[in-house]
Amino acid sequence: MLTATRYPVVTADEAAAMINHGDTIGFSGFTPAGAAKEIPTAIARRAKVEHEAGREFKIGVITGASTGDSLDGELARANAVLFRTPYQSNKYLRSAINHGETRFFDMHLSMLPEATRYGSLGKISFAVIEASAVSEGGEITLSTSVGASNTFCNVADRIFVELNEYHSSELKGLHDIYEPKDPPHRREIPVYRCNDRIGSTTLKVDPKKIIGIVKTNRPDEVGGFKETDAITQKIGENVSSFLANEIERGRIPKSFLPIQSGVGNIANAVLGALGKNPSIPPFEMYSEVIQDSVIDLMRSGKLTFGSATSLTLTPAMLEAVYNDLPFFKERILLRPQEISNHPEVVRRLGIISINTAIEVDIWGNVNSTHVMGQNLMNGIGGSGDFTRNAYISIFTCPSTAKGGAISTIVPLVAHLDHSEHSVQVIVTDQGVADLRCKDPVERAREIVDKCSHPDYRDQLSAYFENAKNGHTPQTLGSAFAMHQAFMEKKDMRGVAW
Amino acid sequence: MLTATRYPVVTADEAAAMINHGDTIGFSGFTPAGAAKEIPTAIARRAKVEHEAGREFKIGVITGASTGDSLDGELARANAVLFRTPYQSNKYLRSAINHGETRFFDMHLSMLPEATRYGSLGKISFAVIEASAVSEGGEITLSTSVGASNTFCNVADRIFVELNEYHSSELKGLHDIYEPKDPPHRREIPVYRCNDRIGSTTLKVDPKKIIGIVKTNRPDEVGGFKETDAITQKIGENVSSFLANEIERGRIPKSFLPIQSGVGNIANAVLGALGKNPSIPPFEMYSEVIQDSVIDLMRSGKLTFGSATSLTLTPAMLEAVYNDLPFFKERILLRPQEISNHPEVVRRLGIISINTAIEVDIWGNVNSTHVMGQNLMNGIGGSGDFTRNAYISIFTCPSTAKGGAISTIVPLVAHLDHSEHSVQVIVTDQGVADLRCKDPVERAREIVDKCSHPDYRDQLSAYFENAKNGHTPQTLGSAFAMHQAFMEKKDMRGVAW
Numbered sequence: 001m002l003t004a005t006r007y008p009v010v011t012a013d014e015a016a017a018m019i020n021h022g023d024t025i026g027f028s029g030f031t032p033a034g035a036a037k038e039i040p041t042a043i044a045r046r047a048k049v050e051h052e053a054g055r056e057f058k059i060g061v062i063t064g065a066s067t068g069d070s071l072d073g074e075l076a077r078a079n080a081v082l083f084r085t086p087y088q089s090n091k092y093l094r095s096a097i098n099h100g101e102t103r104f105f106d107m108h109l110s111m112l113p114e115a116t117r118y119g120s121l122g123k124i125s126f127a128v129i130e131a132s133a134v135s136e137g138g139e140i141t142l143s144t145s146v147g148a149s150n151t152f153c154n155v156a157d158r159i160f161v162e163l164n165e166y167h168s169s170e171l172k173g174l175h176d177i178y179e180p181k182d183p184p185h186r187r188e189i190p191v192y193r194c195n196d197r198i199g200s201t202t203l204k205v206d207p208k209k210i211i212g213i214v215k216t217n218r219p220d221e222v223g224g225f226k227e228t229d230a231i232t233q234k235i236g237e238n239v240s241s242f243l244a245n246e247i248e249r250g251r252i253p254k255s256f257l258p259i260q261s262g263v264g265n266i267a268n269a270v271l272g273a274l275g276k277n278p279s280i281p282p283f284e285m286y287s288e289v290i291q292d293s294v295i296d297l298m299r300s301g302k303l304t305f306g307s308a309t310s311l312t313l314t315p316a317m318l319e320a321v322y323n324d325l326p327f328f329k330e331r332i333l334l335r336p337q338e339i340s341n342h343p344e345v346v347r348r349l350g351i352i353s354i355n356t357a358i359e360v361d362i363w364g365n366v367n368s369t370h371v372m373g374q375n376l377m378n379g380i381g382g383s384g385d386f387t388r389n390a391y392i393s394i395f396t397c398p399s400t401a402k403g404g405a406i407s408t409i410v411p412l413v414a415h416l417d418h419s420e421h422s423v424q425v426i427v428t429d430q431g432v433a434d435l436r437c438k439d440p441v442e443r444a445r446e447i448v449d450k451c452s453h454p455d456y457r458d459q460l461s462a463y464f465e466n467a468k469n470g471h472t473p474q475t476l477g478s479a480f481a482m483h484q485a486f487m488e489k490k491d492m493r494g495v496a497w
Numbered sequence: 498m499l500t501a502t503r504y505p506v507v508t509a510d511e512a513a514a515m516i517n518h519g520d521t522i523g524f525s526g527f528t529p530a531g532a533a534k535e536i537p538t539a540i541a542r543r544a545k546v547e548h549e550a551g552r553e554f555k556i557g558v559i560t561g562a563s564t565g566d567s568l569d570g571e572l573a574r575a576n577a578v579l580f581r582t583p584y585q586s587n588k589y590l591r592s593a594i595n596h597g598e599t600r601f602f603d604m605h606l607s608m609l610p611e612a613t614r615y616g617s618l619g620k621i622s623f624a625v626i627e628a629s630a631v632s633e634g635g636e637i638t639l640s641t642s643v644g645a646s647n648t649f650c651n652v653a654d655r656i657f658v659e660l661n662e663y664h665s666s667e668l669k670g671l672h673d674i675y676e677p678k679d680p681p682h683r684r685e686i687p688v689y690r691c692n693d694r695i696g697s698t699t700l701k702v703d704p705k706k707i708i709g710i711v712k713t714n715r716p717d718e719v720g721g722f723k724e725t726d727a728i729t730q731k732i733g734e735n736v737s738s739f740l741a742n743e744i745e746r747g748r749i750p751k752s753f754l755p756i757q758s759g760v761g762n763i764a765n766a767v768l769g770a771l772g773k774n775p776s777i778p779p780f781e782m783y784s785e786v787i788q789d790s791v792i793d794l795m796r797s798g799k800l801t802f803g804s805a806t807s808l809t810l811t812p813a814m815l816e817a818v819y820n821d822l823p824f825f826k827e828r829i830l831l832r833p834q835e836i837s838n839h840p841e842v843v844r845r846l847g848i849i850s851i852n853t854a855i856e857v858d859i860w861g862n863v864n865s866t867h868v869m870g871q872n873l874m875n876g877i878g879g880s881g882d883f884t885r886n887a888y889i890s891i892f893t894c895p896s897t898a899k900g901g902a903i904s905t906i907v908p909l910v911a912h913l914d915h916s917e918h919s920v921q922v923i924v925t926d927q928g929v930a931d932l933r934c935k936d937p938v939e940r941a942r943e944i945v946d947k948c949s950h951p952d953y954r955d956q957l958s959a960y961f962e963n964a965k966n967g968h969t970p971q972t973l974g975s976a977f978a979m980h981q982a983f984m985e986k987k988d989m990r991g992v993a994w
Contacts, residue, residue: 083934083936085934097968098967098968100938100965100968103936103939104936104968105934105935105936105937106917106918107918108918108919115933115934118748118888119746119747119748120748120933120934121934122934182750182847183750183754183845183846183847183888184690184750184752184754184846184847186689186845186846186847187689187845188685188686188687188841188845190685192683192684192685193681249616250616251615251616251617253679253680253681255681257680257681342844343840343841343844343885343886344685344840344841344844344845347839347840347841348680348683348684348685348841349680349681349683350679350680350681350683365913370967370968370969370971372967372973373969373971373973373976374966374967374968374969374970374971375966375967375968376967376968376969380918384885384916384918384919388840388881388885389840391615391680414971414973415969415971416862416913416916417916417918418916419881419913419914419915419916420603421603421604421605421877421881421914422605422881436612436617437580437582437602437612437617437618437619438602439580439600439601439602440602441597442600468597469871469872470595470867470869470871470872470873471594471595471597471601471867471871471872471873472867472870472871472873472912473871474867474870474871474911474912476869476870476911476977476980476981476984477977477981479977480973480974480976483973484973484974487973
């Protein structure tokens, strides 16, 4: 490992001691991949001590997206979070947010870096960045994610580096660091193909800004996903058949287009199904996250390149990648989230976006963030960045949840993150609803007939088929009746209008 | 006027006779500016004759955005519209849509051209395009708008040109026609400044595709706007003060950034206020529409350049521009709507977007399209194209409507077009709510305190201040109670929760 000697080596607790109540910190991490681990845990320890002594101690926490338990979990349990943005997925932090104990505001992930530079997030006092190497000249080789680390290092005057020996010492070349200038001086983002390299292999900072290096040796806290089950497998097959048919009809080029795919079981199933479908040619990804299933597809040759901002792999899979690094360095680039999710590139490349919904309504609106319209699940993430500019935008979900007591197809989403104007295709285990060029009533029929569970079809049709109120025959008095039924008696079935 | 002689000159009725029931036609027009006038009116005449003879006769109508009464009005009154997309603003067509008699599906305006090329809109049988000149070689000089005319001419095999002598014969040079290639061959849209010219002055088509020229001499059907009143003037001043303060705080560059401004009275008032504010330097617009107030600002020197897709001027103002054309040709470019509204350019230039809302909710979501969630007003237009990628996104509305019986600030918008993730600033006559970096409850307080009418403040605060349900304390059972009160007793006041 290339470890420069000019920087002070400090303990995590020494670093945490330099941080003050009220400071805002930009932490590395996009998913648990490459997230800062030691210093946030030490800050949590310090917060507990301060709180026990009767002193206030909370910090503003900005990251790339979600992180690991050593960051969001530790800080949440220590009640040390003044505010948090953007996406998170930690159960302790989520609980604090939903109980009104922690301020959380959500942002499109591509916009976080520029908002940080433009100043609306206030002063960033420190950047805390995990790295696999640091040179004397201030060249940081990041680890398994880029996220917004480049921006945090640019705007902060003081940088702590967590130098994590767990990662391969050969990662240089995996990253492509490019940060656009701000208006009115911004130029094009010169990515024309998924594998275009446009920046530098390292994150270059003024070495005087690196005020401490914390040495560590810890894996990313990436959990495993559940195995694909019959429902998710069916969703995957439905997506794959739909896309194969679009190629057949000449509405997607025969050479196919880059795929963006969200994170989780459904995304795994979708990628698996694309991999198995002989009508889908070998393809590329331009996405946020590379997860285990992507690695399998790369080995098989079905996936020829993956551009993302994080390598979110289970420890065993990451080890396998590190053992075969030359193969994967030819096939993977990690970029800043501002670039992996940039609307300019998404629109230009013609990305097919595939994201997961919590619920979808009969008009084609999608709820990605709030259960029953109230409790935050994780956040909008990059789903808006990709959906809004996709060549074809797809949302997936199982047709029911909670053993059938919840229909994910509802008269009106209880929280709306993606509007009917931007959502083009809905896929459930039941089938595929193609909403393009359909008016609201046609969309409602398509979604109910193709995507809703048979237990709910009559009920959903009854909601709109006899309504005679306008272009969108919404009945405001009963639009949430199914949600209310669930909240009252834990079952959406049997609602009459 | 440069009029080629190689093309057959036909009457509008002869052209209409060549169109069949079920054909989809792409018409020029973005607002009434540059809209086809003679042929759609003739199609409406033909439809009436066919209907009287007991035969079906309806056509699919695709345009740039809204058009004039000769197009949308005539076709709607003749019941000749099979489907219509995108935006419209004609009262007869709106009524047919809201009574379920005409299919209308809405699209982001920047996406219409690529959707047309990608094939999801089906075959476009004819392009019907207003022009100010046509050369022997198939070079069409458009009139007062570009809209999607270039795309319609590219994809259709047969083109009718309405050669309108009303327009100046010197318009060549006003337009900048550029159509991107489709993925995977698309390159950057090379607009780096508002006045960058990237395409050709004329729309070049295969001359064999021009199957008929209809000669006419008719003005655009642009109506006047109401004069600015005290309410809209206050909104304009609030926007202007907010932006001046952002410059002062260093969050907008001192040289300012390009403005996108919607259409109508509030937009006029905003531009007027920006023009008068000495803290706002001379600026440029990168917008959809140039309306009368823009011309005044150009003459005064406060507006140095305007890029748009239409020149939507009242006849007197258009005449004045035509009389001083060299001055204005140096200061105006009309581009295809795919370019005027392109997310790549909007994000790159750092546009400040200012659009009008029908209603806004306390969480920062915006309804731009549906009154009471049911009846279509006009459509989303370009508001999503600009809002989603703006440097700062602003929505304006008066704090009340219908003499105070409607609060435009509500607990939950009855139709959601722009989500809390993309809406940054709300401005009413009451004040300015800056939503950036605020969590849902903070946003609710900011919007109610700064933007809602005093008659509604206590009522709105009571909705969320005592609710204890999650990150977004929405109460689904009463979220639309104010809308229901209006529908039942024509007044939103006095709702208790």
